[in-house]
């Protein structure tokens with residue numbers, strides 16, 4: 001399978017709710033068999049991004065799935081997109097199987113085998129014929145994931161899919177995601193469980209205050225060092241960082257950058273060449289992935 005085929009793209013996505021800017025020029029994309037991990041603090045804008053891709057809210061910018069433009073309320077390609085956003089919408093008076101039947105757009109034998117395969121893979125057999133009113137939080141979550149995987153989607157969007165799942169179920173879900181990815185499905189998954197996300201995601205997109213501040217392979221994020229900088233010539237520094245494709249995050253005073261350790265000297269030369277004076281330049285010690293994430297974005 002050709003892994004370079006683009007499945008979706010988000011370009012300069014911006015949204016506002018009652019004059020409050022929520023998303024600011026977010027851009028990223030996903031190819032066939034790629035899993036994009038969306039990570040960010042509470043309220044950073046992950047769910048809003050997912051809702052925009054699904055055409056559920058108004059936005060400016062451009063979103064394409066399979067080269068077809070997604071607009072608010074006009075999204076013909078979405079029959080090929082599975083999603084779980086926020087609370088799973090489950091009807092208490094229907095059984096799990098009836099939910100799957102309602103949401104299936106396939107017909108006859110194809111629909112039946114799609115439903116049976118998903119029940120099997122997600123290990124839903126013991127409760128799928130019970131009414132959903134008797135389901136625990138985790139069971140509802142599993143059913144909602146099953147609905148998202150119905151209809152042989154090309155793209156699956158999962159907002160916090162591990163919510164409420166036990167250890168075995170998280171393990172099973174991971175296997176299913178990887179299995180589907182190997183069959184060519186693209187995923188966008190948000191999670192606060194970095195160590196879980198790391199096990200499946202290829203690409204890491206970090207969202208901070210409605211902006212995509214980092215978009216790089218997960219492995220690269222793990223490998224690179226974080227350096228902390230302070231300068232009075234911020235604009236000049238940002239220009240240099242952008243021009244040289246050096247990932248950075250910033251707050252009022254501090255700028256964090258990601259570099260290969262071996263590139264430290266080269267970077268300092270670059271700073272010199274651009275006549276930028278640094279007041280501080282130190283390598284941060286990071287214990288693990290979580291610490292690395294916290295030190296980079298805050």
Ligand SMILES: Nc1ncnc2c1ncn2[C@@H]1O[C@H](COP(=O)(O)OP(=O)(O)OP(=O)(O)O)[C@@H](O)[C@H]1O
Nearest residue numbers: 017020022040041042043044045046047048049207
């Ligand atoms: N319906 C709404 N009305 C007003 N503000 C909203 C609405 N929906 C979202 N927001 C605001 O948009 C911002 C982004 O919210 P969003 O739910 O996208 O964040 P998130 O990254 O998914 O957060 P979490 O990790 O807590 O789920 C927040 O500041 C939130 O308060």
